[in-house]
Amino acid sequence: MRNKHATQLIFELSQNGRKAVALPQIDVPERPVEELIPERFLAKKTLGLPQVAEPEIVRHYANLSTLNMSVDTHFYPLGSCTMKYNPKRNERLASLRGIVDVHPYQSERSLQGLLQIFFELQEMLGEISGLDAVSLQPAAGAHGELTALMVAAAYFRDLGEVRTTVLTPDSAHGTNPASARMCGFDTVTVKSTPAGFVDMEDLKSKLDDSVAVFMITNPNTLGLFESNVAEIADQVHARGGLIYLDGANMNAILGVTRPGDFGADMMHFNPHKTFSGPHGGGGPGAGPIAVSSKLGAFLPVPQVRREEAQSECTYRLDWDQPQSIGRVRSFFGNSGVLVRAYCYLRTHGPDGLREVSENAVLNANYLLSRVKHFLPVPQGDRCMHEFVASAAQCKNERGVSAMDLVKRLLDYGFHAPTVYFPLTVKEAVMIEPTETESKEMLDQFAETLFRVLEEPDDLLHEAPHTTRISRPDEVTAARKPVLRWNPSTEE
Amino acid sequence: MAYIYNTPQDQQAMLEAIGCDSIDALFDSIPESLRLQRPLKLPAAMGEMELTSHLAALSEKNRSPADTLCFLGGGSYDHFIPAVVDYVASRGEFYTSYTPYQPEVSQGNLQAMFEYQTMICELTGMDVSNQSLYDGGSAAVEGVLMSLDVTRRRGRVLVAESVHPEYRQVIDTYFALLETEVVTLPCPAGTLDLNALEAELTDDTACLLLQHPNFFGCLEEVHEIVDKVHAAGSLLVTIIDPVSLGLLERPGDYGADVVVGEGQSLGTPMQYGGPYLGLMACREKFVRRLPGRIAGETRDRRGNQCWVLTLQTREQHIRRDKATSNICTNQGLFALRASVYLAAMGPQGMREVAELCLQKTAYARQRLGDLERLEIAFDRPVFKEFVLRDRENAVEQLCADAEEAGIFAGVPLGRWYPDLSDCLLVAVTEKRTRPEIERLVDFVSVQAPCGVTHAE
Numbered sequence: 001m002r003n004k005h006a007t008q009l010i011f012e013l014s015q016n017g018r019k020a021v022a023l024p025q026i027d028v029p030e031r032p033v034e035e036l037i038p039e040r041f042l043a044k045k046t047l048g049l050p051q052v053a054e055p056e057i058v059r060h061y062a063n064l065s066t067l068n069m070s071v072d073t074h075f076y077p078l079g080s081c082t083m084k085y086n087p088k089r090n091e092r093l094a095s096l097r098g099i100v101d102v103h104p105y106q107s108e109r110s111l112q113g114l115l116q117i118f119f120e121l122q123e124m125l126g127e128i129s130g131l132d133a134v135s136l137q138p139a140a141g142a143h144g145e146l147t148a149l150m151v152a153a154a155y156f157r158d159l160g161e162v163r164t165t166v167l168t169p170d171s172a173h174g175t176n177p178a179s180a181r182m183c184g185f186d187t188v189t190v191k192s193t194p195a196g197f198v199d200m201e202d203l204k205s206k207l208d209d210s211v212a213v214f215m216i217t218n219p220n221t222l223g224l225f226e227s228n229v230a231e232i233a234d235q236v237h238a239r240g241g242l243i244y245l246d247g248a249n250m251n252a253i254l255g256v257t258r259p260g261d262f263g264a265d266m267m268h269f270n271p272h273k274t275f276s277g278p279h280g281g282g283g284p285g286a287g288p289i290a291v292s293s294k295l296g297a298f299l300p301v302p303q304v305r306r307e308e309a310q311s312e313c314t315y316r317l318d319w320d321q322p323q324s325i326g327r328v329r330s331f332f333g334n335s336g337v338l339v340r341a342y343c344y345l346r347t348h349g350p351d352g353l354r355e356v357s358e359n360a361v362l363n364a365n366y367l368l369s370r371v372k373h374f375l376p377v378p379q380g381d382r383c384m385h386e387f388v389a390s391a392a393q394c395k396n397e398r399g400v401s402a403m404d405l406v407k408r409l410l411d412y413g414f415h416a417p418t419v420y421f422p423l424t425v426k427e428a429v430m431i432e433p434t435e436t437e438s439k440e441m442l443d444q445f446a447e448t449l450f451r452v453l454e455e456p457d458d459l460l461h462e463a464p465h466t467t468r469i470s471r472p473d474e475v476t477a478a479r480k481p482v483l484r485w486n487p488s489t490e491e
Numbered sequence: 492m493a494y495i496y497n498t499p500q501d502q503q504a505m506l507e508a509i510g511c512d513s514i515d516a517l518f519d520s521i522p523e524s525l526r527l528q529r530p531l532k533l534p535a536a537m538g539e540m541e542l543t544s545h546l547a548a549l550s551e552k553n554r555s556p557a558d559t560l561c562f563l564g565g566g567s568y569d570h571f572i573p574a575v576v577d578y579v580a581s582r583g584e585f586y587t588s589y590t591p592y593q594p595e596v597s598q599g600n601l602q603a604m605f606e607y608q609t610m611i612c613e614l615t616g617m618d619v620s621n622q623s624l625y626d627g628g629s630a631a632v633e634g635v636l637m638s639l640d641v642t643r644r645r646g647r648v649l650v651a652e653s654v655h656p657e658y659r660q661v662i663d664t665y666f667a668l669l670e671t672e673v674v675t676l677p678c679p680a681g682t683l684d685l686n687a688l689e690a691e692l693t694d695d696t697a698c699l700l701l702q703h704p705n706f707f708g709c710l711e712e713v714h715e716i717v718d719k720v721h722a723a724g725s726l727l728v729t730i731i732d733p734v735s736l737g738l739l740e741r742p743g744d745y746g747a748d749v750v751v752g753e754g755q756s757l758g759t760p761m762q763y764g765g766p767y768l769g770l771m772a773c774r775e776k777f778v779r780r781l782p783g784r785i786a787g788e789t790r791d792r793r794g795n796q797c798w799v800l801t802l803q804t805r806e807q808h809i810r811r812d813k814a815t816s817n818i819c820t821n822q823g824l825f826a827l828r829a830s831v832y833l834a835a836m837g838p839q840g841m842r843e844v845a846e847l848c849l850q851k852t853a854y855a856r857q858r859l860g861d862l863e864r865l866e867i868a869f870d871r872p873v874f875k876e877f878v879l880r881d882r883e884n885a886v887e888q889l890c891a892d893a894e895e896a897g898i899f900a901g902v903p904l905g906r907w908y909p910d911l912s913d914c915l916l917v918a919v920t921e922k923r924t925r926p927e928i929e930r931l932v933d934f935v936s937v938q939a940p941c942g943v944t945h946a947e
Binding site for chain 1: 493494495496497501502504505506508509510511514517518519520521522524525526527530531532533534535536537539542543545546547548549550551552553554555556557558559561563565566567569573575578579581582583584585586587588589590591592593594595596597598599600602603605606608609610612613614618619620622623625626627628629636655657658660661663664665667668669670710713714736737738739740741744753760761762763764765766767778784785786787788789790791792793795796797798799801802803804806807808809810811812813814816817818819820821822823824825826827830831833834835836837838839840841842843844846847849850851853854872874890891894899902921924925928
């Protein structure tokens with residue numbers, strides 16, 4: 001049934017002379033190109049781009065798209081990524097002309113509506129985080145981490161303190177240590193207890209005056225709330241360090257508890273997760289950060305300010321922050337993603353946001369209560385917005401791995417959960433249903449997972465069976481990389 | 492309850508299955524003392540209709556190139572976007588999927604990535620491309636960081652002053668924490684001073700970061716520059732305008748080692764500066780130092796041609812603190828848009844767009860430069876942007892007045908270049924018509940001629 005052409009490369013469809021656009025004639029007095037640009041700068045050959053007609057482009061990509069699973073089409077319980085429904089109203093609103101068709105160097109007076117959105121978003125993120133100052137500039141979560149660590153470094157430099165170390169738990173996202181390294185910090189890993197929490201003794205043993213920041217994810221990557229977080233923060237603060245909260249898991253705690261209230265000095269949000277920005281096959285995201293008042297002066301420039309004069313509000317960009325770290329990207333920020341986050345927050349209000357977290361946690365616990373009977377969840381009976389099951393027993397007894405199980409789920413129309421993360425759980429299967437799924441869907445998923453576990457080993461080793469491809473050879477792909485198409489030499 | 496299925500009955504049934512009395516009790520692991528004891532202080536929820544009116548009102552408060560004639564550039568451009576780009580990118584199967592961790596159900600994204608990589612290689616003349624970084628600024632910094640690793644030189648990096656000033660600020664921010672020195676090279680006549688380059692190229696210089704066409708729109712003497720850079724054992728990291736490559740020699744052909752740039756021009760709306768598309772491509776021998784996702788071709792267990800994320804051992808989720816970069820989420824959607832744009836344009840369309848920009852820019856530059864009030868600042872070949880000097884030394888006022896008259900006349904340069912505080916950067920894309928260019932010319936000659944506004 002599937003069109004065979006779907007899988008041809010667009011380069012293979014190319015025919016000389018085909019094109020999809022008709023551009024206008026040059027309407028100014030035309031001069032020879034060589035008169036405008038000396039020969040030495042000009043291309044000597046034609047670009048090797050495909051030559052295709054518009055209907056072909058549409059068919060090619062429409063067919064390709066059918067080879068993807070997506071939130072719009074499938075349950076996508078990819079733990080840690082919060083693959084929730086992407087509201088269609090936000091798409092329409094973010095596409096308004098005065099929002100999407102706006103140049104970054106327009107004057108502030110021509111941008112009052114957009115600046116108002118950003119100002120209000122700064123305020124709302126400050127309130128949700130329980131922190132005092134917000135920068136909307138970072139482009140993604142990992143970029144937010146990096147920015148906040150730069151802020152921390154500037155803060156300590158200002159204090160005249162030399163602090164060289166960043167601590168991260170062994171269950172942390174890989175971005176945490178990678179961001180720390182990019183800032184020039186040494187990273188030291190703090191162990192987790194068997195129950196999945198930060199090991200206080202290990203933390204204390206690694207905590208000294210060289211520690212700049214302890215990066216914590218809370219709820220952590222096991223989907224557990226670190227109940228000791230206030231004590232952890234006290235310990236770190238007592239040694240003069242700062243607490244960074246990786247906000248990847250904010251979907252669990254909106255309106256329930258606030259990072260600033262449990263001791264965090266800085267954090268990032270992932271609006272593409274928590275506030276429903278579409279993930280776009282890999283991005284865009286955004287990574288706004290919130291920090292406590294003592295760090296506010298070091299945030300990137302510009303900040304958006306409101307000025308009230310005679311009952312009229314105006315909004316402006318404030319560049320005048322002498323202690324700022326500078327800028328971490330070109331232009332203001334990922335405006336399009338931020339506007340969608342704004343729409344999401346205005347759709348929900350305080351009660352709605354709390355309901356998001358309540359239902360995210362309810363859905364995860366419900367699924368946990370069903371799954372744990374046939375796939376062990378080592379860290380217990382309860383979770384926040386996600387949980388991590390383990391296929392270790394299955395692997396030991398039958399040789400069926402976490403990967404085998406989730407590959408088979410693809411056959412039944414479910415996107416795979418995250419596997420082999422966090423690294424602290426053997427054969428980890430990390431499941432995050434989000435609040436935008438129904439009980440029926442969770443039941444189907446649990447029943448399917450149960451059925452999969454009953455299936456013969458060989459069937460699972462070779463799964464999936466119904467997809468167009470199965471078990472690509474990733475070793476060869478990495479050993480002999482073929483990273484671009486090349487014209488066939490046989491012709 | 493926006494977007495939530497659970498009815499009270501569902502919730503009750505689920506709680507019973509869990510063995511828990513209430514939803515509140517699910518949060519027991521959060522100590523009472525850490526709980527927020529009040530509702531968040533946020534504006535009350537709006538329904539879809541109210542929100543639509545609200546956003547429409549906010550949107551109306553902004554002006555836009557749709558209602559104001561746009562000669563703004565400086566890294567973000569009012570290029571035409573064919574409808575087919577919007578159509579493809581808005582398909583939910585692309586739009587609402589994520590990083591293709593499961594290749595079996597992501598072949599659409601992976602193949603599109605592979606095609607994108609190929610197109611970027613064809614466009615730049617480089618061997619390999621990644622699947623995008625955040626934007627031009629962060630791509631520039633990643634390019635420079637990569638040159639440190641590749642050359643194992645950590646002493647200094649050189650950056651031409653004609654590189655986008657915001658990109659240079661990003662580099663300053665990143666390098667503030669590292670030991671490598673960032674040396675900015677002067678560009679007194681709108682392009683890099685080759686004597687300064689020669690003087691600063693030391694044996695611990697990792698790279699020169701050059702933009703071509705540069706921030707002022709001028710073409711840099713890339714051949715001479717690349718020879719000098721390579722003679723010193725350093726790398727040339729070039730920032731490109733992808734649209735210019737419809738006409739200009741590809742960086743790979745003139746000898747650049749790493750290519751970075753802003754891909755917004757390839758089918759991404761201006762949307763106030765982001766999200767955009769960071770381009771990055773390099774020579775094959777550097778591929779294991781290239782940051783970001785990369786798709787590769789392979790075979791599946793049945794022998795079918797297919798695509799996977801590859802060389803993942805470079806990446807943070809595997810290598811953690813040893814990774815080539817911390818990047819995780821990227822700009823896949825805009826890489827897809829760029830692919831569709833490049834496919835729609837094809838080689839002929841890219842050539843035509845570039846030529847439209849070139850001819851219109853040359854015309855506007857001459858017409859404006861001939862006015863009594865303005866003069867062309869740099870006598871160098873330009874592509875789609877140029878700098879004008881205001882003899883009245885009142886560019887901010889000129890721009891404000893032009894805006895009143897419905898024209899975004901250009902970007903004043905004083906905020907980044909104090910020496911150029913009387914200068915304006917003007918961009919002319921293929922969308923600007925001759926009558927529109929005349930409107931700007933008439934505005935300056937009639938409404939803002941010499942002697943009307945005065946320097947303070």
